[in-house]
Amino acid sequence: MDTFPVLETKRLVLRKVTKEDANSILNYLSDEEVMKYYGLEPFKSIDDALDEIAWYQSIQVNSTGIRWGITLKEQEIVIGSCGFHNITSQHFRAEIGFELTREHWGKGIAAEAVEAIISYGYQHMNFQRIEALIEPLNLSSQKLVEKLGFLREGLLRNYEFTCGKFDDLYMYSLLKQDFDKIKTSQA
Template identity: 60%
Template structure:
């Protein structure tokens, strides 16, 4: 059974499936060294690299191991980033969240708005109990983003990933479904 890709609307954003038609827009930010600096991947070189990324997004859904939304500003249709889940462990009700955003949209609350919507979707529709974020210690904007959105730092995973010719330490952050429920009651 093919279910349609779930779209999410927020105050300013339309989160939707990425398509090959988005490749040029995506290449603009995925080829930026600043955007890719903390991803463990080299900046993308061409639209073929982007099409591979879009295929990976689609494989997450097909394999039921995650879901990745393209971030667009309402009314524009132009892809400015992505946010979603990977490494989903259905048996354990958990997944890892990831995101990136085009630099011209940094500092405007867009990543926070997208992350909040995706986290809520994960808890309400994917039946997640725990959402994790693995972040390089030097990635201060990402650390601030998750902390501002209720994630708690659990510890440092030393030499956890290998990418771009080096081993990276990563902070493990998490948010639990009950953390959101508590924030809703208090807020």
């Protein structure tokens, strides 16, 4: 990807995250509630936020992912992020990830952003399958992906070791043809 794809929805602009966004990122990734299922300890310093931004840039450079900053239209402040990681192009699949600052929970913003990137992934990145790996206690993320048409395929036991413990993760997936069917039925 030469130029970063900016995506617009009804209420949002999804754009590249830059070093200038470090304070915003630190603001929400230092919140224990936001970080509860993130797989990292809450951020403590601006360096943590800059490391996260560097990771966003490295996955794009290495073609293993892309991460968008979520902003409300007419506002420059990043209030969350969403994107793809662990892209496996030979198998036409990727994992999806997302988080949002707590004051914007429950407003449909994350679902709006995730739906936009899923659509982009199928149309422009040639994905056939998009996966979401979600901890069993993370009910709000499960509801979000289920609302978008993802199916729970099973439980991956002790799948990740994060924050000093092994985590089980539900494997969800959404196939291109299922997403297309949902979009057609909504039209």
